[in-house]
Amino acid sequence: MKIRLVHFVPTDLDYQSIRALEMLGAKLGDEFEVFRITVGPKGTFRSWASAAWHLRNEYPADVLHGWGAEAMTTAVLSGADHILFSPIGFPTRRSTAWLRAITTYRSVETLCPTATMRRVLIERGIHPDRCHLLRPGVDFSKIRSRRDPALRASLGFSDRDFVLLGTGESTRQSAHEMAVRSAIVLHKLDEKYKLLLWGRGRQVLHVRKMAENLNDPQVLHLAEERLKRSVEFEQLLPAADAVIVTADGPAPTLPVVIAMAAGLPIVASVSYTISELLEDRHTALMTGRSTPRELARRVLDLQADVRMQWSISDMAKTEAYAYFAMSRFIDQHRQAYRQIAEGKSIHLPEPATSAGLRFHGQI
Numbered sequence: 001m002k003i004r005l006v007h008f009v010p011t012d013l014d015y016q017s018i019r020a021l022e023m024l025g026a027k028l029g030d031e032f033e034v035f036r037i038t039v040g041p042k043g044t045f046r047s048w049a050s051a052a053w054h055l056r057n058e059y060p061a062d063v064l065h066g067w068g069a070e071a072m073t074t075a076v077l078s079g080a081d082h083i084l085f086s087p088i089g090f091p092t093r094r095s096t097a098w099l100r101a102i103t104t105y106r107s108v109e110t111l112c113p114t115a116t117m118r119r120v121l122i123e124r125g126i127h128p129d130r131c132h133l134l135r136p137g138v139d140f141s142k143i144r145s146r147r148d149p150a151l152r153a154s155l156g157f158s159d160r161d162f163v164l165l166g167t168g169e170s171t172r173q174s175a176h177e178m179a180v181r182s183a184i185v186l187h188k189l190d191e192k193y194k195l196l197l198w199g200r201g202r203q204v205l206h207v208r209k210m211a212e213n214l215n216d217p218q219v220l221h222l223a224e225e226r227l228k229r230s231v232e233f234e235q236l237l238p239a240a241d242a243v244i245v246t247a248d249g250p251a252p253t254l255p256v257v258i259a260m261a262a263g264l265p266i267v268a269s270v271s272y273t274i275s276e277l278l279e280d281r282h283t284a285l286m287t288g289r290s291t292p293r294e295l296a297r298r299v300l301d302l303q304a305d306v307r308m309q310w311s312i313s314d315m316a317k318t319e320a321y322a323y324f325a326m327s328r329f330i331d332q333h334r335q336a337y338r339q340i341a342e343g344k345s346i347h348l349p350e351p352a353t354s355a356g357l358r359f360h361g362q363i
Contacts, residue, residue, distance in 0.1 A: 002033045003341045006061040008051070008071045010088075011040030015169055015200070015233065016113070016136060016254040017067055017088055020329075023137060027330045032337065035059065039071070048074045055080065062341040069095045076106050082340045085110045090117060090173070090250035093124065100125045109346050111336065114253055116272045132336070132348050136254045137329025138261055138320065145262040148238035155196065155226050155239055162192050164299065165240035165264070167247075168233060168255030169201030176207045178246035178269070181292035184216045186299060193299075196240060198233050199224035237262040242302060245274055248290040253277055260320035265309045267298045281308070283316035 005028070007021060025034055037044045037051065037059065045051040048070055055064070055078035064080040066072040068088040075083045085108050091099070102108055103126065110126065111134045112118040118133050149159065157163055164186075166179040179195055186193035197207065199222035211220040223236055233255060243259040245268035256277050259266055268278050269290035280286040285302050287294040302309060332348050339346045 003031060003337055004033045004060065004062045005035070005337055006055075006059055006064050007034065007036045007067065008055070008064055008075055009036065009038055009067040010071060011038050011043040013067070014088055014171075014252060016252040017086070019139070019254060020086075020136060021067070023139060023326055023330060024333055027326070028334060028337075031334070035061075039074075052078045063337050065337075069098070072108065073098070073102070076102055076108065081107075082343075083108045084336065084340060087112070087117065091121065096121060096124045096126065103127065103130055109336070109340060114250070114273050115276055116250060129345060132346055134332050134336070134348060135324060135329070136257065137326040138254070138257055138324045139326050140261055140321065142232070142234040143258060143262050144234070144238050145264070146238055151235075151239045155223060156221050157194060157196075157239065160192050161194050162190075162242070162303070163240045164193070164195050164242055164244045164267075165236060165259070166195060166197045167243060167245050167259060168198065168252055170197060170199075170203040170207050171201045171251075172203060173247055173249065173251040174201070174203075175246045175248055175251075175269075175290075176201075176203065177210055178248075178290060178292065178295065179244050180207055180211050180214075180220055182244065182246070182295040182299070183219045184211075184214055185292045185296040187216060187219045189296075189300075193219070194221060195219055195244075196221050196223060196236060198222075198231075198236060234258060237264065240264055242267060242299065244295065244299070245269065245278075245284075246290065246295065247271060247274060249273070257320050257324045260316035261324070263313045263317040265302055265313045266316060267295060267302055269295065278316070281312065283312050283319060285312065 039045050039048055039051045052074045063082045064075045065084040066075040067086050072085040110131045113136050115133055118131050121131050122128050166176050168174055170176045183195035211217050243264045243266045245256055248269045248271050250273050266284040268274055268284045268286045270286050270288045278284040285298045287298050336346050
């Protein structure tokens with residue numbers, strides 16, 4: 001008998017959640033009957049209150065997987081028995097307190113994409129047995145790593161330019177303002193240094209305005225604005241010479257893992273979340289001082305050492321393929337769905353220990 005699985009999601013999803021739902025919708029297999037209910041503009045329902053009534057009366061499910069705090073709350077109010085919760089963004093203290101209150105009288109299992117998130121939730125009172133680490137997966141078939149001169153030209157770059165790609169959407173968490181400032185420092189040393197951003201996210205206009213106010217608008221290239229069409233983040237990789245990761249706090253990790261899988265050399269700021277993925281002089285060049293000058297210095301260090309470029313890129317690619325495969329991501333979700341549908345406790349095996357402490361939440 002098939003497991004009836006309902007994904008319950010807002011319409012304004014982030015990139016990491018969109019990719020996860022694409023994989024789960026297409027790859028879980030015949031054992032599952034998968035439905036998706038969306039809430040918001042152009043969604044299945046416009047309001048969460050309406051969605052709660054319909055969930056209770058029209059969408060019986062063996063497992064209800066809520067994406068985001070509002071979806072989780074509505075799932076609980078609908079009276080569903082088996083609820084999984086995937087946070088969107090990093091949970092605030094207020095949302096964590098609400099989750100803790102809910103879990104005192106209802107069984108809600110939380111899936112965390114990073115060990116940092118799981119550790120913080122446990123520190124704030126979520127029971128460890130109800131909080132599970134399940135890292136994102138990457139569809140490696142979407143990644144092209146060979147340099148694409150035609151794409152670079154269409155984005156406004158010359159053959160001489162050294163293009164730094166900022167990871168993912170422009171949000172407060174990604175801190176792309178720091179990437180702009182770092183690129184400007186480099187550009188003043190040599191005009192070949194340019195910054196490429198996807199052009200999506202709530203902070204895009206702010207980042208563009210900042211570049212204009214600093215009198216260096218030619219440094220910043222917004223991909224979708226330049227191409228005048230929609231483009232996926234993975235499609236930008238062949239236009240870049242290196243990747244710059246400027247998040248100095250909790251941030252989505254999928255864009256960083258995609259850059260690792262593409263074999264591009266990475267310069268990054270140190271944070272708990274990013275340090276789960278990258279290690280200085282092993283898979284990236286990193287700086288503990290997240291300032292424009294320090295990040296620019298690490299980019300110059302990277303360019304000066306071709307052997308280091310190859311070494312960190314190769315190791316990052318190896319670790320991305322070993323620990324962030326789509327097959328592992330799908331299989332762990334299958335296990336979680338089966339276990340919760342059967343009324344069992346969720347147990348998700350950790351990756352092999354050879355990756356070191358980064359992949360076990362011990363740093």
